[in-house]
Amino acid sequence: MTSPDIDIVGVILDFLNTNWNIENCPKPIIKRVEEVKRINVKSSAGYILLYESSGLHISRGDVQWDSRDWAGSVSADIRTVNGVDHVNQIYTELDRLLLTLRRDVTGTGWHKLEGTDRMNLTNKAVGLWRYVVEIKLVARKKLIGD
Numbered sequence: 001m002t003s004p005d006i007d008i009v010g011v012i013l014d015f016l017n018t019n020w021n022i023e024n025c026p027k028p029i030i031k032r033v034e035e036v037k038r039i040n041v042k043s044s045a046g047y048i049l050l051y052e053s054s055g056l057h058i059s060r061g062d063v064q065w066d067s068r069d070w071a072g073s074v075s076a077d078i079r080t081v082n083g084v085d086h087v088n089q090i091y092t093e094l095d096r097l098l099l100t101l102r103r104d105v106t107g108t109g110w111h112k113l114e115g116t117d118r119m120n121l122t123n124k125a126v127g128l129w130r131y132v133v134e135i136k137l138v139a140r141k142k143l144i145g146d
Helices: 008-019 084-103
Strands: 029-032 047-060 067-080 112-120 129-142
Touching (some): 008 029, 008 067
Antiparallel strands (some): 047 067, 067 129, 112 129
16 A cells, blocks of 8 residues: 555644634634744744644554554644743644544544644743644555455
């Protein structure tokens, strides 16, 4: 099996831009990291920079070994200078969206999307609050009865 030509960063980018609820949190600037040369971290909205941290690869499917999964990871780098409350607001809305997708992935072409890890990379000395969230995408490919 060869890796499908899927833009996994684009999947997350489109989903976040389409479904962000501004009543929960003002929408940050959401971009691919390669589209941004320099960012103005003093922007009141904050940023979510997306990049592929693990390309699509084959992994073992369910325990009966009758399927294989296409899996890949995207990192969401949340940055703001507006304090810990603002970075937590952005993270909470991102987490809410990922939980929504984890429950209902119909129409996305994916069987599972979930936030798997969060790293706190805050630098209080320069006043930059930053979390990096790993988002895992999984698509199942049945080997038996295709």
